[in-house]
Amino acid sequence: MAAAWWLGQVLRAAGARPASAGAVCRSVLAVPPRAGLTWKPNRGGSSTAEAPATKVEDDSFLQWFLLLIPVTAFGLGTWQVQRRKWKLKLIADLESRVTAEPIPLPADPMELRNLEYRPVQVRGHFDHSKELYMMPRTMVDPAREAGQLSSSVRSGAYVVTPFHCTDLGIIILVNRGFVPRKKVNPNTRQKGQIEGEVDLVGTVRLTETRKPFVPENNPERNHWHYRDLEAMAKFAGTDPIFIDADFKSTVPGGPIGGQTRVTLRNEHMQYILTWYGLCAATSYLWIKKFLRRTPGT
Secondary structure: OHHHHHHHHHHHHOOOOOOOHHHHHHHHOOOOOOOOOOOOOOOOHHHHHHHHHHHHHHHHHHHHHHHHHHHHHHHHHHHHHHHHHHHHHHHHHHHHHHOOOOEEOOOOHHHHHHOOOOEEEEEEEEOHHHOEEEEEEEOEOOOOOOOOEOOOOOEEEEEEEEEEEOOOOEEEEEEEEEEEHHHOOHHHHHHHOOOOOEEEEEEEEOOOOOOOOOOOOEOOOOEEOOOOHHHHHHHHOOOOOEEEEOHHHOOOOOOEOOOOOOOOOOOHHHHHHHHHHHHHHHHHHHHHHHOOOOOOO
16 A cells, blocks of 8 residues: 555656546556446535425425315315205204194004104093103203203103004003103102093104113113113003104193204304315415415525
């Protein structure tokens, strides 16, 4: 290596182009150069030239990725517009059904599938010896808007009583209405136990599935937490037909009728404003960043 350094100094003094120490060493030691390998100085220019291209690609990806936010928000807002139209139609149909004139109760349970919330009229008498109790329940005040709870919330039960329909020859279940917890025992409301034949108007109700966190029905204790018509009818020995008696069926000392809850949530306008508002805000920010920026930024 000392000889290579000395030879390099001589060549530099003679004005020759300097070579690398490795090349001089190979020349002195008579080592042939490797095929295809040449020495090139690293000027550092390639990485500098590639940096702007990489930055442009990153900015382009970010630009179109962020555009998904206002586009998605606009799509969800439009979807809520359609949902609101559907809900308003459903509410209108339900209101027209609830306020319709009562019709005679069909004897076939299959005909009742399209008649939920439809008022019907029946004639017959109650069998108070086989009452069922849906509990716990709170009272719906019939004097207030349908479906709203009374201002004085009390816990109690709905009294469901078998009803022998004279004309149809069937036995149905009638929700006579609400009683406070201390009046669940029928011995405490003997005055309200209607005897003899009566004309009754009620609202058709269908069976319901158990919602999450709702306890299972307890036939052993005669406590029913949700409306399972097949099980309730089997327990009381009736047909699987259920109606909610209207408020006019209420008698002194008896259950308070008119306990049908008719409520449909319609919060779609709030969702529409939320999604369209998010679309407008994110669109403004996207335009400001990517379409209105000054050259060189």
